[in-house]
Amino acid sequence: xxxxxxxxxxxxxxxxxxxxxxxxxxxxxxxxxxxxxxxxxxxxxxxxxxxxxxxxxxxxxxxxxxxxxxxxxxxxxxxxxxxxxxxxxxxxxxxxxxxxxxxxxxxxxxxxxxxxxxxxxxxxxxxxxxxxxxxxxxxxxxxxxxxxxxxxxxxxxxxxxxxxxxxxxxxxxxxxxxxxxxxxxxxxxxxxxxxxxxxxxxxxxxxxxxxxxxxxxxxxxxxxxxxxxxxxx
Amino acid sequence: xxxxxxxxxxxxxxxxxxxxxxxxxxxxxxxxxxxxxxxxxxxxxxxxxxxxxxxxxxxxxxxxxxxxxxxxxxxxxxxxxxxxxxxxxxxxxxxxxxxxxxxxxxxxxxxxxxxxxxxxxxxxxxxxxxxxxxxxxxxxxxxxxxxxxxxxxxxxxxxxxxxxxxxxxxxxxxxxxxxxxxxxxxxxxxxxxxxxxxxxxxxxxxxxxxxxxxxxxxxxxxxxxxxxxxxxxxxxxxxxxxxxxxxxxxxxxxxxxxxxxxxxxxxxxxxxxxxxxxxxxxxxxxxxxxxxxxxxxxxxxxxxxxxxxxxxxxxxxxxxxxxxxxxxxxxxxxxxxxxxx
Numbered sequence: 017x018x019x020x021x022x023x024x025x026x027x028x029x030x031x032x033x034x035x036x037x038x039x040x041x042x043x044x045x046x047x048x049x050x051x052x053x054x055x056x057x058x059x060x061x062x063x064x065x066x067x068x069x070x071x072x073x074x075x076x077x078x079x080x081x082x083x084x085x086x087x088x089x090x091x092x093x094x095x096x097x098x099x100x101x102x103x104x105x106x107x108x109x110x111x112x113x114x115x116x117x118x119x120x121x122x123x124x125x126x127x128x129x130x131x132x133x134x135x136x137x138x139x140x141x142x143x144x145x146x147x148x149x150x151x152x153x154x155x156x157x158x159x160x161x162x163x164x165x166x167x168x169x170x171x172x173x174x175x176x177x178x179x180x181x182x183x184x185x186x187x188x189x190x191x192x193x194x195x196x197x198x199x200x201x202x203x204x205x206x207x208x209x210x211x212x213x214x215x216x217x218x219x220x221x222x223x224x225x226x227x228x229x230x231x232x233x234x235x236x237x238x239x240x241x242x243x244x245x246x247x248x249x
Numbered sequence: 250x251x252x253x254x255x256x257x258x259x260x261x262x263x264x265x266x267x268x269x270x271x272x273x274x275x276x277x278x279x280x281x282x283x284x285x286x287x288x289x290x291x292x293x294x295x296x297x298x299x300x301x302x303x304x305x306x307x308x309x310x311x312x313x314x315x316x317x318x319x320x321x322x323x324x325x326x327x328x329x330x331x332x333x334x335x336x337x338x339x340x341x342x343x344x345x346x347x348x349x350x351x352x353x354x355x356x357x358x359x360x361x362x363x364x365x366x367x368x369x370x371x372x373x374x375x376x377x378x379x380x381x382x383x384x385x386x387x388x389x390x391x392x393x394x395x396x397x398x399x400x401x402x403x404x405x406x407x408x409x410x411x412x413x414x415x416x417x418x419x420x421x422x423x424x425x426x427x428x429x430x431x432x433x434x435x436x437x438x439x440x441x442x443x444x445x446x447x448x449x450x451x452x453x454x455x456x457x458x459x460x461x462x463x464x465x466x467x468x469x470x471x472x473x474x475x476x477x478x479x480x481x482x483x484x485x486x487x488x489x490x491x492x493x494x495x496x497x498x499x500x501x502x503x504x505x506x507x508x509x510x511x512x513x514x515x516x517x518x519x520x521x522x523x524x525x526x527x528x529x530x531x532x533x534x535x536x537x538x539x540x541x542x543x544x545x546x547x548x549x550x551x552x553x554x555x556x557x558x559x560x561x562x563x564x565x566x567x568x569x570x571x572x573x574x575x576x577x578x579x580x581x582x583x584x585x586x587x588x589x590x
Contacts, residue, residue, distance in 0.1 A: 143333070145329060145331065145333040146333055146335075148294070148299055148329055148333075149329060149332075149333045149335070150335075151299050152297055152299060152326070152327045152329070153323075153345060153346045153349050154319055154322045154323035154325075154349065154350075155349060156319065159349060163335075163345075167335055167336055169336075170336070244336075
């Protein structure tokens, strides 16, 4: 029991004194997750919108596929990306393995199905009344798309927040693609896993606290967004 | 404004709308009367070009439904039942249509005018968010956001649904204002016959998607029993009505009686052979100022009949709600809508 308490004490010390190694892991995590969430939103939101809004052949199959990929294990994404960017892979020459960019690619692929599937569900579940109300103003197709996105903004931001939560907490991709290199590609989750293996609880706990705080903040935002999104007048 | 020809819409196998011919004239206020599921809302969605009918033609100011340009479509405003506001402030809701149409000059004065018309104080409401409004206020803002556009054509689907007593006259004034000041042609679907009689210049009945005689507002829908003999409108203890076999109408078909064909008396009288005589109680008495007539709603069994009498007749007898009256109409006044109607 003692080692947990002393670990906790030490952990606060690390955070208060802004221990460079701890800060580095936090920095890498925030960078990789932020970039990957931006890329996945830029790519995924338009796709999700089309999937939810338009009727076209194969739509149901694509929706099923993206729903299935929601549950894809991070190590499988890691494996696939590894296969493509390792030296022997088709993109080996770009030397992306064990880099932050590599992690960003992997995490983007992880977040993409979440963004696509959940935003498609949000657009699909849009009330008919909203659609008819917008349509009754005589909108051009572009005005219609812009207005739908704006009306569903709370739901769509909630989708982004949910995907961000998954990306920031994942360990498989960061470990396999990033390689857990201290100062460079060590993230919060890979650091916790490694430090704990080494018996270094303090840093693990400190980083765990940071992760939990971020998760709390995300859920706090989600809570309010969902409340907003549900208010239908 | 509109010309409809053989307009038909099916949901699955069931026809929900089957209109042989209908015209909506410029400047009129057309009331659409009918029970739930009679096709009123479907017709309005067609008129707003939100949904296409499966067959037939629908023209708005000469433009066909398939080729109507967007700027012409934008002349039409529709207020849907259970109104929906965009998730923005009242101001943004009012501005939305103006922005789309790129007509932002005079926006502020138009917004104030529209809110005034629906009885909301601009100062108090302009900056309220959508979730800070009651359902009645939501309905008012929804109407205001259509009025602000000064539409040439305004379609209203059950506009008085979530309004309280003070809201209805306010809406009446707002609708009449649009009609008189801006020349807006208006089509209103409502089950509130009395209110429609007050506001509409013409009424059309819809029954299971079919049009009824234009002057007809009394739609009496079964369940019907077939009376063994040739008795008409025989209410039994179960309040079901009977019609003679010769009418051959299905259990749930409706028959129509023009309110002007119905006469009422406060004393019993001898019923002639070609006449149907019933006993009822007055529920509402309304003065239709436009025609200087009195519209009475009379409860007979569990049905309500509207009848129209002249103001002079009313002055003579002073009908009042809860009064017992004797109602009569000629057997020939009972119209069974034919499939071709």
